[in-house]
Amino acid sequence: MDVQSLSPALDHLSSSGIVLSTERRVSLDTSLTLLMHAEKLKQVKYWGRIQGVAADYHIAQGSNDDGYATKSFYSMDCIRWAQLPEIHPVLAKSCAKIRGRFTGNPSHEFTVEAIRSEETKGDGSIVVTTTITEEKRLAAAVAAIDKETRIVPRGAYRMTPSDVVERNHGFGGLSHQAAGKIESYMHFRQPITLLSKSPLERARMDQGLDFMDSISDDIPKNCWSIQYQNGSKAVVLRSLIWPGFVFFHTPNSPLFGHAYVGTGQRNNDLIFELP
Helix, strand or coil: CECCCHHHHHHHHHHHCCCCCHHHHHHHHHHHHHHHHHCCCCEEEEEEEECECCCCEEEEEEECCCCCCCEEEEECCCCCCEECCCCCHHHHHHHHCCCCCECCCCCCEEEEEEEECCCCCCCCCEEEEEEEEHHHHHHHHHHHHHHHHCEEECCCEEECCCCCEEECCCCCCCCHHHHCCHHHEEECCCCCHHHHCCHHHHHCCCCCCCCCCEHHHCCCCCCEEEEEECCCCEEEEEECCCCCEEEEECCCCCCEEEEEEECCCCCCCHHHHCC
């Protein structure tokens, strides 16, 4: 949710339990605008909140174009912001092994143990201990949530002939009927499942619009819930893999957005919970 559409977006998300006090809204309006200018960014959006035991982390993201790349920032008070570090994929895997809630202290340290079988010692393996700060775990959690939940309506973005992803300014929103279908929403990231489709399947697609993965291909199936709300004036999608993630779209309008409010823990048991 960018600064300009923060209030109307929160109005749609409030029915899902995502609310901000008037004081927080005012703080965000001011601090995110200052952050955008200080970091020389084209746009800054409020991403959501990861709940800690002692304190919560408010997250914002900024970018200089309409592409996938973003910078992530966190704040404890919605006034002062610090940039989250880039996380190497190997470290991200270690962060995913951490169990338990975030403490609310960015300097808190977690210990993760991993077995390396390629190095011999006695039984042919050794235990490697890695110390990870909560700040790095936070950065890894935000990236993981984005990878599986950052979605947009089909047609909201387009691929130019020069392979540049940009906002489709001609997008007027999904129709009321299309907005209620899972197939109408795409992962805003580099494609993964799209690459496994056959040449025949890809030939039937609109190359300018279908250049991202459809969330209908997500595994496990039915890992998204979708329903109309506010008298069918808005469509709301919720991730069952990342409880706390909510996306909304107003049919026949370009308005859409999302936010995450949760503990930052993935529901790895979902495959056993689905019918």
